[in-house]
Amino acid sequence: MTPHVTILLSTFNGARFLRAQLQSFVDQTVKDWTLYWRDDGSSDDTLAIMAAFAAGDGAGRCVQSPTSGPHMGASPSFLALLAEVTGTVAFADQDDVWLTTKLERALAAIAPAGAKPALYCARQLLVNENLQTLSLSTAHLGAPGFPAALTQNIANGNTLVMNEAAVRLVAASPRPEGTVHDWWSYIVVSACGGTIIYDPEPAVLYRLHKGNLIGVVRPLPARALAAIRRGPEIFVTMMRRHSDALAADPARLTPQARRDLVVIRRGLGGNVLLRMLALRCAGFRRRTWFENILFRYWFLSAAGPARRQPKPALRYEGLATADAGEGQSP
Numbered sequence: 001m002t003p004h005v006t007i008l009l010s011t012f013n014g015a016r017f018l019r020a021q022l023q024s025f026v027d028q029t030v031k032d033w034t035l036y037w038r039d040d041g042s043s044d045d046t047l048a049i050m051a052a053f054a055a056g057d058g059a060g061r062c063v064q065s066p067t068s069g070p071h072m073g074a075s076p077s078f079l080a081l082l083a084e085v086t087g088t089v090a091f092a093d094q095d096d097v098w099l100t101t102k103l104e105r106a107l108a109a110i111a112p113a114g115a116k117p118a119l120y121c122a123r124q125l126l127v128n129e130n131l132q133t134l135s136l137s138t139a140h141l142g143a144p145g146f147p148a149a150l151t152q153n154i155a156n157g158n159t160l161v162m163n164e165a166a167v168r169l170v171a172a173s174p175r176p177e178g179t180v181h182d183w184w185s186y187i188v189v190s191a192c193g194g195t196i197i198y199d200p201e202p203a204v205l206y207r208l209h210k211g212n213l214i215g216v217v218r219p220l221p222a223r224a225l226a227a228i229r230r231g232p233e234i235f236v237t238m239m240r241r242h243s244d245a246l247a248a249d250p251a252r253l254t255p256q257a258r259r260d261l262v263v264i265r266r267g268l269g270g271n272v273l274l275r276m277l278a279l280r281c282a283g284f285r286r287r288t289w290f291e292n293i294l295f296r297y298w299f300l301s302a303a304g305p306a307r308r309q310p311k312p313a314l315r316y317e318g319l320a321t322a323d324a325g326e327g328q329s330p
Contacts, residue, residue, distance in 0.1 A: 002032060003088045003163070005103055009037040010077035014094035015045040017207060020131075021096055022049075026057045030103040034061045036085055041071030046094075078157070078181040083171045086164060091182065093158040097131065097205040106161035109197045117166035117194030119185060121155040122203035129209045136202060140287055144198050146190040147260045147284045149183075150239050151295055154287075155196075157182030159203045166194050169252070176241035184242070191246055191261070193254040232302035240268050260284070267299070275300050 007025060011018065025035060035058055039047055054062040067080055078091060088110075090103060102122075110118040124137040140154045160182050162170070169192050170185045190196050243265050250258050260281045267278025278284065279296060286295045 002030060002107055005030065005033040005088050005090055005107070005161075006085045007033055007035045007090050007092050008078060008081040008085070009035060009092045009094060010040055010074055010081065011037060011042060011046045011050065011094050012040040012071070012074070012077075013042045013044045013046060015042075015049055017095040017129075017209075018046060018049050021092065021094055021098070022053050022058070024096075024098040024100075025092070027100050028098065028103050029101050030107065033090075033103065034063060036063050036065065036081060038065035038068040038077055038081055040074070040077045041069065075175075075179065075181045075184075079170075079175055079184075082167065082181070086167065088161065088163050089167050090161045091157045095207050095209065096158050097127075097207070099125075099203055099205070102159075102203040103161070105199065105201075105203065106159075109199065110161065110163050110195070113163060113165075113195045115165055117169050117189050117192060118163045118197065119155060119166050119189045119194060120159075120161040120197045120199065121182075121186070122159040122199035123201065124156055124159060124204050124206035125202040127205045127207055129207060131205055131207065134208065137206065138287075139200055140198050142285070142287055143283070144186075144190065144196040145283060146187070146254075146257050147264060147281055148286070149187040149190045150242055150264065151284065152286045152291070153180070153183035153186055154198060155182045155186035156206075158206060159199075160185065162189070169194065173249070174245065176238075176245040178238060178241060187242055187246070191254070191257045192252050193257070232298035235298055236268070236302040239264075243268060272300060 009021075022035075025033065035053075037050065039050070050062070050064070054064075065081055065084060067084070072080065082089065088107070090106065092098070105122075106120040109120045123139060126134040126137060128134060137156070142148065144154055157180070162185065166185070166189045170188050173184070173188045175181075175184050186196065243261060246253060246257075246261055247265060250261070253261065263281055264278045264284065267275040279299060286292050
């Protein structure tokens with residue numbers, strides 16, 4: 001049987017594009033869903049649009065979170081929603097448009113996992129404000145999983161779907177400061193032995209506009225130069241925070257993930273030899289050879305005893321290949 005899906009939506013001044021996203025929920029080939037949402041302090045017509053939807057096409061299946069109202073920021077808002085629900089969950093951004101088979105494909109992909117945690121994510125079709133096609137998001141060529149999840153996020157939040165077991169895992173894992181909900185979900189599920197399914201076909205129309213919190217489209221040289229200028233501190237800081245958060249509850253991790261985590265954390269806090277040993281962990285790498293060159297340089301040069309950690313910027317861009325929808329990895 002196809003499970004019921006809870007769509008999690010955090011809104012914030014999204015009136016301009018929100019109606020199209022809501023309509024794409026209605027147009028899904030899978031009809032058994034509930035929209036569970038919270039507003040993050042909107043001052044435009046977002047609340048009126050949601051009220052109209054709840055009284056119209058969303059009648060009987062549009063539920064507002066009791067935490068709605070105070071501004072928390074996008075990722076804390078999504079994780080607050082996740083803690084309030086059970087069952088299969090799909091994250092949704094307010095300004096995108098889902099392809100009609102998005103839920104159908106995701107549910108088919110995670111079904112073989114059964115009661116084992118499973119997380120589905122997919123590529124995106126990048127479009128402009130008027131939904132005119134620009135390009136496909138960058139494909140992920142490597143095998144998803146842990147410890148690669150510590151180096152790069154491949155789970156674009158607007159495509160992400162998790163089964164009930166994965167939802168329970170992530171909801172029970174206190175998030176580290178500065179993380180984003182999709183990256184943290186990918187890290188937790190992979191480290192705990194869950195199944196990660198990456199769909200090379202696009203599942204959503206990812207609308208690029210000036211108000212995007214995450215996601216930019218720039219040529220590779222420009223992205224690489226921006227990453228070099230930022231330096232390694234933010235990237236290594238988030239790796240430390242993610243690693244420390246996992247280490248706080250090691251019993252849930254797979255034996256291999258526990259072993260890898262010990263070696264990586266020693267490298268993050270130790271000398272060059274320990275850092276080099278950490279880089280030998282199988283799968284501890286990023287997607288492309290160029291990204292790995294910079295990643296390895298950063299890890300070797302910035303790891304070591306933790307100094308005062310900089311606060312990560314709200315806008316996360318990729319280490320060397322920031323691409324639309326893949327900007328959650330500093």
